[in-house]
Amino acid sequence: MKALIRTISEYTDADLLLGVFSSAKAAASARAEYIARYKSGAAKDPWARQAYHAANLRTDVMVVPMRACPACLPRGRKPERLIVVSGYAEGFGQRIRTLDSAHGSPACAKKSKAKAKRKSQVKGFPAYALLQEIQLDRLACDAADEQPCL
Numbered sequence: 748m749k750a751l752i753r754t755i756s757e758y759t760d761a762d763l764l765l766g767v768f769s770s771a772k773a774a775a776s777a778r779a780e781y782i783a784r785y786k787s788g789a790a791k792d793p794w795a796r797q798a799y800h801a802a803n804l805r806t807d808v809m810v811v812p813m814r815a816c817p818a819c820l821p822r823g824r825k826p827e828r829l830i831v832v833s834g835y836a837e838g839f840g841q842r843i844r845t846l847d848s849a850h851g852s853p854a855c856a857k858k859s860k861a862k863a864k865r866k867s868q869v870k871g872f873p874a875y876a877l878l879q880e881i882q883l884d885r886l887a888c889d890a891a892d893e894q895p896c897l
């Protein structure tokens with residue numbers, strides 16, 4: 748599985764999860780679609796201004812590996828909706844997100860939160876884990892209020 752993410756200045760917000768895809772090809776095509784939307788001027792990039800970082804769609808929008816939970820998302824299973832567990836560390840005005848795993852079952856995703864929280868601890872910042880429901884193989888909205896928050 749692949750995730751499409753947009754890295755955001757840690758001083759502005761956590762990185763955005765823009766989708767989870769069953770193949771690298773589908774993720775690459777969603778990436779191109781996302782970049783084209785703002786490059787073409789068809790829409791205004793809500794993340795154009797970031798603290799201490801010059802936004803660059805080509806380098807900030809990336810396809811990265813996504814760990815599929817072997818317990819509730821066995822190989823070849825493609826549920827329409829996934830629950831993604833992410834760990835966060837927050838401190839000194841920074842918010843750092845670490846993608847942990849994708850799940851097919853909400854109960855299983857909840858059980859993974861403690862581990863994701865432990866793994867995301869950096870620099871002694873307070874850490875926590877959040878869930879994000881996402882549709883497989885679909886480009887998700889990049890609005891701040893569509894991303895998980897406390």
Ligand SMILES: [Zn+2]
Pocket residue numbers: 816817818819820849850851852855856
């Ligand atoms: Zn699971």
